[in-house]
Amino acid sequence: MRYWLMKSxxxxxxxxxxxxxxxxxxxxxxxxxxxxxxxxxxxxAVGDRVxxxxxxxxxxxxxxxxxxxxxxxxxxxxxxxSSRFFDPKCRPEQPRWFNVDVRFVRxxxxxxxxxxxxxxxxxxxxxxxxxxxxxxxxxxxDEWRFITETMLELKTDEL
DNA sequence: GCCAACGTTGGC
DNA sequence: GCCAACGTTGGC
Numbered sequence: 001m002r003y004w005l006m007k008s009x010x011x012x013x014x015x016x017x018x019x020x021x022x023x024x025x026x027x028x029x030x031x032x033x034x035x036x037x038x039x040x041x042x043x044x045a046v047g048d049r050v051x052x053x054x055x056x057x058x059x060x061x062x063x064x065x066x067x068x069x070x071x072x073x074x075x076x077x078x079x080x081x082s083s084r085f086f087d088p089k090c091r092p093e094q095p096r097w098f099n100v101d102v103r104f105v106r107x108x109x110x111x112x113x114x115x116x117x118x119x120x121x122x123x124x125x126x127x128x129x130x131x132x133x134x135x136x137x138x139x140x141x142d143e144w145r146f147i148t149e150t151m152l153e154l155k156t157d158e159l
Numbered sequence: 160g161c162c163a164a165c166g167t168t169g170g171c
Numbered sequence: 172g173c174c175a176a177c178g179t180t181g182g183c
Contacts, residue, residue: 007181032179033166056181113182131164133180 002048003139004039005127006066006102007055015052015064015107024104029075030085031099036136040072040100043138049159050102051139051147053127054110061112062147065159070101105159108152121146 006028008014018026031037050066074095077085090096116122126137139147148154 009181035166060182133165135180 002043002045003051003141003144004044004048004068005051005053005062005125005137005139007053007127007135009056010054010063011057014054015066015104018052018064018066018102018104019107021104025069025101027076028099028102029077031075031135032085032087032097033134036134037098039136039138041098044068044072044100046070049105049144051144052102055135059110059112061110061116062108063110064107065105065148065154066102067105068100069103072098072100075099106154108154111147111151119146119151121150 010017013026018024028040031040046068048068050068051062052064052066054060054063074092075085075097077083078087078090078095078097079092080086081088085097087096116125116128122128122143125139125143126132126134148159
């Protein structure tokens with residue numbers, strides 16, 4: 001099992017929005033970056049755990065835990081001319097963009113970006129790297145354990 | 160709204 | 172294959 005951090009704009013889909021979804025599951029559509037797409041296509045597996053991160057908002061940071069709920073499949077919005085994610089270069093017989101489904105696990109206290117940056121154990125987190133713009137980044141098992149067990153005081157059966 | 164950083168595009 | 176121009180991300 002791998003661990004990930006996935007950014008979402010809470011105006012779009014917050015952790016509360018995810019919890020309120022049917023099946024508490026949402027399609028992670030709209031990724032238009034090859035590196036992030038490749039993580040979903042090639043490395044994610046159903047059951048992988050996810051740090052749900054609120055981005056582009058007044059208090060950016062980790063807001064909850066989620067899990068990967070489906071394999072990657074073609075992102076429907078790439079063919080939808082009414083979508084802001086429409087990609088006119090894409091044809092259904094050769095989809096370019098893919099997404100997984102993500103399911104709610106739990107809401108947590110907000111671990112804000114300043115707190116993440118102030119935590120020496122997380123100094124090497126991908127998402128904190130200078131200039132990082134990826135909306136999906138891998139999380140090391142040690143980082144996952146530190147965040148969930150030490151910072152959030154969650155037990156294994158709560159994840 | 161600003162801007163640093165990075166990805167993508169396209170001319171050559 | 173280089174690289175300038177442009178677009179996007181996302182914190183502040």
